[in-house]
Amino acid sequence: MCCDLKRRFLLLYATQKGQAKAIAEEIWQQAGAHGLEADMHCMSEMDKYNLETEKDPVVIVISTTGTGDPPDTARKFVKQIQDTTLPPDHFAHLQYGLLGLGDSEYTFFCNGGKTVDRRLQELGARHFYDTGLADDCVGLELVVDPWIDGLWLALKEAFPLQKEKEGMSSDVDAVSGSLFSAPHIIRELNLSSEVQNLKLEDEGVTSSDALTQKRVNINLVASTTDTEPSLVHSVPPISQSALNIPALPPEYIEVQFQDTHGENPHLSSLISEGTTFEVPVTKAVQLTREDAIKTALLLELDIADTVFDYQPGDAFYVICPNNGNEVEELLHVLGLSEKGEYFVCVKVKQGTKKKGATHPQHIPERSTLKFLLTWCLEIRAIPKKAFLRVLVECTSDVGEKRRLQELCSRQGASDYTRFIRDSNVCLLDLLHAFPSCKPSLNLLIEHLPKLQARPYSVSSSNLYQPGKLCFVFNIVEFPASPARPLSRKGVCTGWLAELVAPLLHPNKNALDTKGGSPSTEKISIFARPNNTFHLPADASVPFMMVGPGTGISPFIGFLQHRQKLREAHTDWEFGETWLFFGCRHQDRDYLFKQLRCFLENGTLTHLKVCFSRDSSTAEVAPPKYVQDVIRLYAKEVARVLLKERGYFYVCGDKKHMADGVSDAVVDILSMEMEVDKLEAMKILAMLRETNRYLQDVWS
């Protein structure tokens, strides 16, 4: 009966790392409490929905990947709606609400969502609800939570509209219409199942009991005074307030421990994005001196026996495992140390209340427990509020339980941001801080995201080093913090550094591929083709490269390639080439001093370097950062970009560099063309659109 009353809406998600999917699932889950039924599909499942005939409201949750691309699962959809032959009223029958996910550290913030939104509007579709753009840089939940809250009322209002448009009213419509015109029903539904209004008394203890117990039991990471909040300790008003906590997500995974016999799946079976190649690491060079602030390594891979192919400017993925010690520690904390080598059979729970529950693609049906925790689950992920909500149920200590409730509650939003998100707390940190919390394995599988392969830019040319592929990375270091007494290294870079430690030798000549001891270490990689960050097709076109720090990596590949082209085609005309490089200290982290060779043989026309931390005795202080150097060459930048229709490439750190460089270019364009800043920004936007200002940046 109740089901008959429910109004359907179509819920589409396009996800790259699982966040958009998780949010769509939350919407799906909450919908029932509002008398609605979400017909949820991944955007790629185009046989399961049809926007051309869709009559119900459509809700879209879509993330952004790379430098502003829609996720892979949305590519086909985007291609279809971008068909220029579609008439402007193609989707005139459609009303939709869109939630875009992105990271404002990247230039094309939420571009996946914006692209779809713009195109749907062009094709006549109408918003029934304002578009939300959530920023992972400050916390997706800041936009996502209120957006979902407002969605229900917007949907409620969209249905009568929809009915008018359809010009008909079936029996079911009439009943559901009346449901929506009866706000008290909605309110009741809200109260009964969407959120639970918790009070301390609900725990069967008084507030002072709870707090006292908490102080006794869990002062592990508490601040020195009780007046200061910490991960495990709260202060008024939150410690005394009633809490609105999210509904408990239904469990949907069942695990069964088996014996220790069998073989783990091949890593390639975990990757759906392309063919994987297991390749030997043939060389490892430390490019920085021991006293440099960051350690940069260059690795050379032997791809000769594979069909793996690349162009300079491409990136590729490295499949990496979690840190072995952390996996052991997790097993220990969960009381599963003895079970590490046991095979685990993972199935969807029969009769689960989770709609559309399917076997997660990244989880093998059968593998050892250690394999699961090592290769499949991102155990360092920052736990989402839904996971915290689940952990509440696995926690026996009353004080710990209360604090976890606070951290996932509306009232605890700022504590969540401060003590979980901004502190980069992971599951292991939580389990240490809340020792009575003992989640079962199925919950980890349900709530930890997929362990993602990490992308790296290729730093070589297949013409210059046939059969080889080089890349350069900084070992990411996370210092110790109050919530985590031990420092950590990045998952992938920490692992790679350990793997190649026996191969390492000091930076004698990084571009010289000879030397280095032969290695038996292999890593698994797969392609991440980049369609635009490539050398200009026409060799006579000039270009400028900006790549401080490890951002220089793809440009080494560009220059190697260019050198070989020059050698092979002496009759070709080659445009001028500029490279702006910067690092902290000339002596410690000038990654490729051999750049001089490119200058000497004419491959590189101009090399401009700067050192941000070296002191200078010069009367006029030299520029510190690449953006400062670029400003010194304003006329040349304007000439290359505007008069000679050249290319401008920027690679490396997003946060500290790429925005500074684009600001410098805007100022240069404004000055050299004598236009105001807004006009200069438009010119830059045009250069980006025509792929003449190209960025490959990461944070």
Ligand code: FAD
């Ligand atoms: P992770 O463990 O994934 O940690 C990295 C990030 O997690 C940090 O930056 C931080 O934001 C966060 N984090 C996690 N825990 C903490 C903590 N405790 N404290 C503070 N912050 C924390 N990198 C290169 O070095 N060279 C390249 O050529 C290169 N090319 C790239 C190309 C592309 C297209 C992209 C998207 C990225 C590229 N990167 C490159 C970045 C690279 O993919 C990885 O992100 C980087 O190497 C870190 O990986 P990791 O697993 O070691 O670190």
